[in-house]
Amino acid sequence: MxxxxxxxxxPPVVDVHGAVVAYGERAVLRGIDLTVRRGEVVAVLGANGSxxxxxxxxxxxxxxxxxxxxxxxxxDRGGREMRRQWRRIGYVPQRLGAxxxxxxxxxxxxxxxxxxxxxxxxxxxxxxxTAVEEALSAVGLTDRASVPVGxxxxxxxxxxxxxxxxxxxxxxxxxxxxxxxxxxxSQEAFAKALGSFVEGGGTVLxxxxxxxxxxxxxxxxxxxxxGLVAHDGAVPPPAGYHADPHHDHVHPHAQPDQAGIWNGx
Amino acid sequence: xxxxxxxxxxxxxxxxxxxxxxxxxxxxxxxxRRLALIGDGIGHVALTGVGLGLLTDSSPVITAVIxxxxxxxxxxxxxxxxxxxxxxxxxxxxxxxxxGGVFLATQSDGRSSLLSYLFGSPLTISKEDLLVMALLGGxxxxxxxxxxxxxxxxxxxxxxxxxxGLPVRMLNLLLAVTTALTVTVAMRAVGLLLVSALMVVxxxxxxxxxxxxxxxxxxxxxxxxxxxxGGLSLAASYDTAPGATIVLVAIxxxxxxxxxxxxxxxxxxxxxxxxxxxLTARELAMSRPGGPGDGEPPDVILQS
Numbered sequence: 001m002x003x004x005x006x007x008x009x010x011p012p013v014v015d016v017h018g019a020v021v022a023y024g025e026r027a028v029l030r031g032i033d034l035t036v037r038r039g040e041v042v043a044v045l046g047a048n049g050s051x052x053x054x055x056x057x058x059x060x061x062x063x064x065x066x067x068x069x070x071x072x073x074x075x076d077r078g079g080r081e082m083r084r085q086w087r088r089i090g091y092v093p094q095r096l097g098a099x100x101x102x103x104x105x106x107x108x109x110x111x112x113x114x115x116x117x118x119x120x121x122x123x124x125x126x127x128x129x130t131a132v133e134e135a136l137s138a139v140g141l142t143d144r145a146s147v148p149v150g151x152x153x154x155x156x157x158x159x160x161x162x163x164x165x166x167x168x169x170x171x172x173x174x175x176x177x178x179x180x181x182x183x184x185x186s187q188e189a190f191a192k193a194l195g196s197f198v199e200g201g202g203t204v205l206x207x208x209x210x211x212x213x214x215x216x217x218x219x220x221x222x223x224x225x226x227g228l229v230a231h232d233g234a235v236p237p238p239a240g241y242h243a244d245p246h247h248d249h250v251h252p253h254a255q256p257d258q259a260g261i262w263n264g265x
Numbered sequence: 266x267x268x269x270x271x272x273x274x275x276x277x278x279x280x281x282x283x284x285x286x287x288x289x290x291x292x293x294x295x296x297x298r299r300l301a302l303i304g305d306g307i308g309h310v311a312l313t314g315v316g317l318g319l320l321t322d323s324s325p326v327i328t329a330v331i332x333x334x335x336x337x338x339x340x341x342x343x344x345x346x347x348x349x350x351x352x353x354x355x356x357x358x359x360x361x362x363x364x365g366g367v368f369l370a371t372q373s374d375g376r377s378s379l380l381s382y383l384f385g386s387p388l389t390i391s392k393e394d395l396l397v398m399a400l401l402g403g404x405x406x407x408x409x410x411x412x413x414x415x416x417x418x419x420x421x422x423x424x425x426x427x428x429x430g431l432p433v434r435m436l437n438l439l440l441a442v443t444t445a446l447t448v449t450v451a452m453r454a455v456g457l458l459l460v461s462a463l464m465v466v467x468x469x470x471x472x473x474x475x476x477x478x479x480x481x482x483x484x485x486x487x488x489x490x491x492x493x494x495g496g497l498s499l500a501a502s503y504d505t506a507p508g509a510t511i512v513l514v515a516i517x518x519x520x521x522x523x524x525x526x527x528x529x530x531x532x533x534x535x536x537x538x539x540x541x542x543x544l545t546a547r548e549l550a551m552s553r554p555g556g557p558g559d560g561e562p563p564d565v566i567l568q569s
Contacts, residue, residue: 060428086430093425102297102468104421105477112418116429121411148476168429 011074012037013172013203014059019068021051021058028054030227031068036172041204041217043235046224052207053094055224056174059205060091072172087116090165092175096149096157106152106160107145110135113164135166138196140189155186162193173197175206179214187213211235268501276395277387278497281511283402284454284463285493289471289485290409291447292464293478294440297420303340305461306359307448310336312366312457315382319375325382326397326449333445336362341441345434385456385508387497394453402450408443409482416440417478454493455508462512463489470519473526488518 014036021029028051036042046052057063059070061077070077073085090113113135114128136142139159144152149160158178165173173194179187191213198204198217211218215235223231268274295303314332318325336358343354370379381389390398409416418426419436427433451460471484496511 062424062427083430086428089428091425091428093422096422101299102293102472102478102481103476104417108417108478109421112414112421112425113429115414115418115426115431118414120415120432124414146476164425174428 010038011071013040013073014205015069015071015074016055016059017069019055019058019070020066021054021063022066028227029058032224032227032229034059034222034229036203036205038171038203039198039201041198041219042206043211043214043218043221044205044207044224045209045211045221045236046230048209050224051227052224053176056176056205056207060089060174087168088171090168090170090173092158092161092165092173092178094176094180095154096161103148103150105146106141106149106163107132107136109149109160110145110163110167113167116168116170131167131169135163138166138193139163140192153183153186155182155190158182159186159189159193162190166193166197170202172203172205175204177207177209179212180209184213190214191217268498273388273390274501276390276392277501277507278494280387280390280395280398281454281493281497281507282490283398284451285467285489285491285511286486287402287405287409288447288451288460288463289467289489290482291405291440291443292461293468293482293485294409294416294420295444296465296468296472297417297478300344301465302461304444304448304464305458306340306355306362307333307337307444308452308457308460309359309366310362311445311448311452312382313362313369314366315379315452315457316366316369316373319373319378320369322373324397325375325378326394326452329382329452330401330446330449332362333448334442337441337445338438341437345437381456382452383456383458384506385452385454385459385511387454387507390453398450398453401446405443405447405450408439412436412439413479413482421478455511459508459512462515463493466512466515466519467492470515470522473519473522488515492518 012035014034016032016034019029019032019034020027032051032055034042034044034055044052044055054063058065059072059077061070072082073088075081075085096109111124111128111132114124114131117131118124118128133142136145139162141156141159141163144156149157152160162173162175162178165175175194178190178194182190194204194214195217204217206214208214218235220233221231221235222229223236269278292301292304295301311329311333314329315325317332318328321328339358340355367379370376380386415431415436418429418431419433419440423433426436447464448457448460451463455463467485467488468481470488471481475481475484492515493511496514497507499505499514500507500510
């Protein structure tokens with residue numbers, strides 16, 4: 001197995017400075033700073049279209065930046081050294097990619113997560129199989145391992161995706177809307193899996209619309225509004241207040257800088 | 266009387282079996298990527314290679330491999346960019362390929378063999394042809410089977426594969442070049458116009474009854490072998506065109522399996538219909554994604 005060499009004074013796991021991203025003419029991120037340290041669980045919040053999903057896709061290099069610097073584990077994300085760092089990151093996309101109808105079992109999808117730690121063409125070993133089994137059990141899908149993933153519910157598919165990320169035994173999990181449109185049973189299973197990941201020393205960066213059962217895990221919230229960081233600190237009041245997107249809300253105890261966080265669009 | 270006692274029939278059989286085995290093994294990745302018809306396009310491009318070979322009196326198989334591989338790389342670069350104009354670019358390439366092939370071949374002495382490359386001609390496979398087919402087919406099989414986990418990963422979720430640090434670009438180009446090799450292997454057996462059928466139809470038939478990717482791949486290879494062997498026997502017995510007969514047998518297998526699995530599903534549904542609980546119905550309703558192209562999820566509030 002590869003040993004991971006840690007720098008004596010651990011650099012931030014994620015370090016973004018002045019990131020600017022545009023889709024065509026439209027600026028989506030207009031100079032964002034974001035730092036995530038080892039062991040933190042950071043939620044990126046914001047309204048639809050605020051740029052929060054773009055932010056984490058930018059961190060992962062799936063969206064090109066026009067300006068700014070991004071480093072992961074203290075390594076320039078665009079540089080050559082990054083090659084050996086990707087295996088430390090587990091990415092959980094919003095939903096299963098649209099596959100072309102060829103069936104794939106849950107175990108096959110989860111095993112593909114293990115490839116990050118398996119050299120090209122190297123046959124799978126016992127340790128790889130164990131990691132896949134553990135990841136499946138962490139999300140409560142052991143009994144579904146040989147079921148085609150396309151026949152699962154949305155929540156179970158989402159759990160398959162987190163298991164895929166966990167199979168690589170990452171140090172940082174990046175999740176894009178992990179609980180969006182997921183049934184409550186799966187949300188609980190999801191929160192449990194994430195909880196034990198954090199207990200084991202893992203770092204989490206997630207984008208959310210609603211925190212739901214994940215709320216107790218979050219250390220810090222970063223609110224993106226109109227492509228800028230509008231808040232970085234404690235988690236804003238629970239989302240239950242905001243169930244109606246058109247509500248005319250008054251927060252007697254809201255901090256001044258939180259105005260416009262939830263109703264801004 | 267055994268038709269396969271003749272040398273040329275034995276060569277034909279080995280040739281089509283190599284094709285039936287390797288074409289679906291590679292084709293499954295194209296089907297998964299929703300690029301089922303790309304093999305057809307690469308076949309069109311390969312025809313220019315054939316024309317070039319006929320004109321210059323060199324081996325049409327070798328020139329076809331080179332031109333098809335170059336075409337496949339161009340296709341991959343167009344796909345990678347994800348340009349909206351990609352369709353038009355591909356059309357230019359594919360129809361340019363087929364007309365280039367016809368144009369070049371008709372300038373050469375070998376114009377009469379053009380049809381055998383378009384529709385296949387397994388009965389005229391020579392020893393040298395067979396050697397080349399075995400080498401190329403072996404390479405295709407090796408890549409498709411040994412690299413299955415990695416190729417599966419890039420075809421199933423390319424973005425995830427990139428974040429996992431897999432060499433996505435290299436694997437994509439390898440897949441493109443291997444597609445070109447498959448096309449050239451199949452060219453002698455079923456012809457460039459029918460190549461894509463053997464890459465796609467066995468996979469489509471296999472996935473009707475399988476649950477996993479690896480299982481689909483192996484089942485498709487078995488079906489590909491059955492279709493090619495059976496099709497060639499039929500063609501020899503009834504004196505029909507071998508390439509077309511092989512493809513028709515593959516389609517017949519698909520039709521039978523589709524009917525069988527539809528019947529099986531219908532009978533299972535009748536037995537199971539009442540078991541759907543309120544919870545699964547709710548899960549289903551919640552798992553429905555938002556509108557197309559909508560990056561954000563629907564505003565479902567799950568917290569009370």
